[in-house]
Amino acid sequence: MQTHEIRRRFLDHFEKLGHTPVPSASLVLDDPNLLFINAGMVQFVPYFLGQRTPPFDRAVSVQKCVRTGDIENVGVTTRHNTFFQMAGNFSFGDYFKREVVGFAWTLLTSPVEEGGYGFDPERIWATAYLDDDEAIQIWKDVAGLPDERIQRRGMADNYWSMGIPGPCGPCSEIYYDRGPEYGRDGGPEADEDRYIEIWNLVFMQNERGQGTGKDDFEILGPLPRKNIDTGMGVERVAFLLQEVDNVYETDLVRPVITEAERLSGRTYGENHEADVRFRVIADHARTAVMLIADGVTPGNDGRGYVLRRLLRRIVRSARLLGATDPSMSRFVTVVRDTMAESYPELVEDFARIESVAVGEERAFLTTLSSGSKLFESAAQSVTAAGGKRIGGSEAFVLHDTYGFPIDLTLEMAAEAGLEVDEDGFRTLMAEQRSRAKADAQARKHAHTDLSVYKEFVDRGPTEFTGFDELDSEATVLALISGGVRVPTAAAGEDVDVILDRTPLYAEAGGQLADIGTITGRGLRVTVRDVQKIAKTVWVHKVTVDEGQLTEGDAVTAHTDPQWRRGATQGHSGTHLVGGALRQILGPNAVQAGSLNKPGYLRFDFTYQGALSESQREDIEAVTNDAVGSDYAVNTFTTGLDEAKEMGAQALFGENYGDEVRVVEIGGPFSLELCGGTHVQHSSQIGPVTILGESSVGSGVRRVEAFVGLDSYKYLAKERALLAGLATSLKVPTDEVPARVENLVERLRVAEKELEATRAAAVLSSAGSYVDAARTVGTVRVVAAPAPAGVAAGDLRTLALDIRGRFGSEPAVVALFGDVDGKVPFVVATTSGARDLGIAAGELVSSFGPSIGGRGGGKADAAQGSGSDAAGIPSAIDAVVARIAEIAS
Structure with a gap:
């Protein structure tokens, strides 16, 4: 039975039982406690808590869910997905335990030709909360289950909550026995790979308080009325009904593995390590597509970071399997084709989804190349020194400088048999910046x-x-x-x-x-x-x-007219900028967010790569042309489907009702779903001045602009600045750019001449360092402070020049600078020294602690930086001592 059919049968079964079908909510919920919707009941929480009166007594849904806590288990177990579909039936003060057990039993065991799933009733087990005698008796009465196929389990297993304060209650889980070839006897308590949980029936009757685990929270009291919340894992039912070994081999996931086989030349099933990578690709590709479809874009915090991590794990897994070419486009295309029957929006929005995913892949391939080299160097240094742990500072540099996520560093370290000082990394991260705050609302x-x-x-x-x-x-x-x-x-x-x-x-x-x-x-x-x-x-x-x-009280509410006038200018200006972007950049420049207030607007949109100066000018020109055209601003209410058919733009990730408000400016120029306030004619917006364009995440750009009087004030300030420059340079204003360019070029030539003079001065000291070299065993050693003020780049040039003067004679050069509180250093060795076993990179570890520094390199040259100039004499002594030790 195909997965789409499993969904359909579930919805049909409960509709016939009087349940109102409710569409899946977006994965992104306006809730500060949840990154993503992680259970089918989340959108119904206000009803369970009594905060809102439900418009129905019974509901059924198939909810999109993402659980990020299972990322490490993906591919390793047979049953973990980050994205999954949770089919659920809900009662709000209507039926309770006996009815819900009967509903579930009927759907699971009824023959396929009668609309059921056709599961063998003799292979179904149930669990119940420790003291829930009522549920156990119901299983005996309604389903005829014998005592030996009903197990009592504790709070961690059979008392359900979302993991945060909210509704909770004891539950009864339904398991299916796959047979002795999949594990040992004894029911779910003995082996949850053989006995697979397929449905959880939650008797929602209490409210929980704060707590961190599954069983360490306080029960605050009963809910206003007893409710039912169930969750059937669609993917788990699919892999059982399709008689495959795990959730990754079902009809909606296996095609991605097949595509990965084609791209890598490897075969799924050849070994466990490769199979895990295939499964990671298949699972994460599906999750990433669904997240992007609901408006998430890659970033460094929160939801964006989860998406970025998933996409980067796909790229790295594909590379480790042997795929050498970019592959993201192929993977997301397969996801679209397999999932579109249930989620047609994936087809409608595919160009944007693909653009975001491919853009992150392109950026990460560069990161992966440079970061992997640095990681390998750090790992080699640790191994050479007999250590087992990569320092937190190295992990921080990988993250901060190369964009290497800590999760990837941890994975690669584990593969190399090493650990990472994760606490040290977290400390450095905390010192560098505080995490982004939650959404303002x-x-x-x-x-x-x-x-x-x-x-x-x-x-x-x-x-x-x-x-x-x-x-x-x-x-x-x-x-x-x-x-x-x-x-x-x-x-x-x-x-x-x-x-x-x-x-x-x-x-x-x-x-x-x-x-x-x-x-x-x-x-x-x-x-x-x-x-x-x-x-x-x-x-x-x-x-x-x-x-x-x-x-x-009877009162009068007044809106500040000046604020409202500026706010409408900003909001209508945002619509015009969006229309101009689509004209100049094409339909894939889709809105990803906005903010507008009196005199100012910002507009985020999906696009790969920075805009050219010409594009920015064109966007500003098209926007102001629309302002000058004095378009009428019309608003009307219509059905959501009708608005989409008209081509109205919607904000991805936003949940709209069946009826929507449409704002039209200039007919096809701008047609958007919007509940905001606007001007009556586009000319009332006033001039729009683009301030700049920047990146706010992978595949997402931001345009900022002033509108109205603020735009005029900004332009007046710019005009005054230009006039001041013209006066200072003693040229007409239209000649200022050429004169400034001329001055910049002259400055550039002067800086090059100064650089050449400084380099010559630095190199002139090389002979004196050679003359002062000491002999340690058979090795000539130059270990000394560098000339005052020498920068890191010049330091390397000087060290290599000194080394060259020794020829093939065994020699080591170690120079230490002191620049603005930093201690740059360079170590270089001749071929003769390396023949004796002296490696520049290895010497760094001997003196690094003396100057509070770190660095690395190869056997012939290494460099880095420290923070304690007072330790330079000790560092010099450490270099000499280590060379003496090796030379002896």
């Missing part, structure tokens, strides 16, 4: 008890009047302070305010919230920010300036 509500808002979410959305007016009469529905409702707020207090209607825009879609005031009889309140709860309830964050604000 998530930060604002990360630890808020949202149950206080449930009444207002259930009441229906706040009426937003700001499209038509700047001032609105309103009623104060609630005041909230510290997550608790309060009846009043006095002057000087900060409080959250919920109104029944408001003209103030709540932050969304890249547009910052409006600012303004709320007034009433003897009352004045400053609105600093406006945020949304559950995308429907406007929460005004305010300070009471005068009077007393009371729940039930």
Whole structure:
């Protein structure tokens, strides 16, 4: 049975049982606690917690999931995927244990011709929580399972939660016995490779508190009502029904392995080590495609880092299998072709998906080449010195200078039989920079008890009047302070305010919230920010300036007109820049994010490589042409599918409802799904000045611009600067660029002449160093401080020149500089010295600690840097002592 058919049968089975089908949510959830959706029930959490009233009593879904904790297990076990599909049926205060066991048993064991999966009931086992006698009796009554095929297990195995505070409860897991050829007897407790878990029935009845493990959290109390949450692993059911050995050999994953075989010339199944690499490629390629499709781009933090790690593991695994050519395009194409039946958006968005994945591969191939050489050098130095651990500083240099992820360093070290000082690496990372903060919206509500808002979410959305007016009469529905409702707020207090209607825009879609005031009889309140709860309830964050604000007050909400005017200019300008980008760069320049506020906009988009000066000029020109054309700005509401058919642009990773608002500027010039505020005609945006373009991640670029009056002020400042230069250079303004270029060229020539003079001066001292060389055994040794002020590049030139003057005579040159608190050093050996077993790279380890330094190189030359100039005399002594030891 094919995987797409398994999905279809699950949905059909539960629809017939009265469940409402719910589409899969995006893998990227607006939740600061989760990188990705990791279970089918995540999108239903507000219903389980009682924070929102579900619109249905029963639901069914097949949810996209990613679990990053299993990355190291991918390919090693038979059952771990980073991306998987979780089929689930849910009850919100409707049915409970007995019904859900019956529903699952019927689907699993009914004959294929009757719509079931046709599993042999004699090979099905169940587990239950230690004291859940009720569940055990139900399995006996409903499924007829004998006692010996029902096992009691502890909290770590049979008490489910998301791993963070939230809903939880005891569970009952369903296992399938693959047979004695796959392991020992004894049920799931004995061998979970033979007995494969395929379905987890969670009796969601409690709420858990903080904790770090599966069984060390506190049960806070019961949920408002008992619920059912189940999760059936689609991939696990597929590999059992398709009678293959593991999840990597199913119909949706094996084709990627086949492609890797073609590219590498290797055969899957030839040995365990190669098989793990094949599986890593197949699993990670699928996960990467699904993440990119939901708007994730490679980066150095959070979700972007996970994606980057997956893509880089694919590249390295392919290389280790023997694939020499770029392969990412081939892998993601196979994923598209196999997954498209269930996820047609992969076909629609494939050009962007491929561009992001291939761009990361291209960047990493360069990193892999340079970083691997440095890693091999570090590993050789450690091994030569009899060590087993690569220092944290070497791992940091690999990461910071060469973009080598620590995970890859750890993997390569393990393959070489070495360890890495990971604690030292983490310390250096912490000293260099702090990790990126969570998304701004998530930060604002990360630890808020949202149950206080449930009444207002259930009441229906706040009426937003700001499209038509700047001032609105309103009623104060609630005041909230510290997550608790309060009846009043006095002057000087900060409080959250919920109104029944408001003209103030709540932050969304890249547009910052409006600012303004709320007034009433003897009352004045400053609105600093406006945020949304559950995308429907406007929460005004305010300070009471005068009077007393009371729940039930009749008030007037005012939007700051100057702020709104600037905000609409910025937002409409963002749409025009997006349209210009698509005109100049093509349809693959797709929006990846934005931010706009009065006078300023930034626009992130997918594109490989920096823009040329000509392209930037063209984008600015096309944008301002659109401003000058005075296009009408039209908005209308339509169905999501209809909007897509019109060609309306959507932000990837954003979840849209069935009805969407479309903003049209200049007909086909810009047509986008957008809930923001806009100008009425494009001319009202004013001039748009592109400030610059930069990279914000692999395959993602950013354009920044000023609009309106801020654009004019910027241009006026630039004009004044140009006039000042013209005055200083005593030329007309149109001749300033040529005169500056002439001056720069003259400076460049002067610097070259100065460099040649300095190099000659440095080399002139080479003879004196040779004359002062000491003899250690049969080796001539120059170990000394370098001339004052000599930079690292000149130091190497001088050391090699001194070495050359000794010819083939056994000789070692070790020079130490002192430049701005750093201690650059160079060690060079002649062929005669190397014949005696003296290697430059090995000498570095003898004196490095004296100057707090590190470095490396080959037997003929090595170099590096230290941080303690006071240790130079000790370093010189260490070099001489080591040479004496070897020479003797």
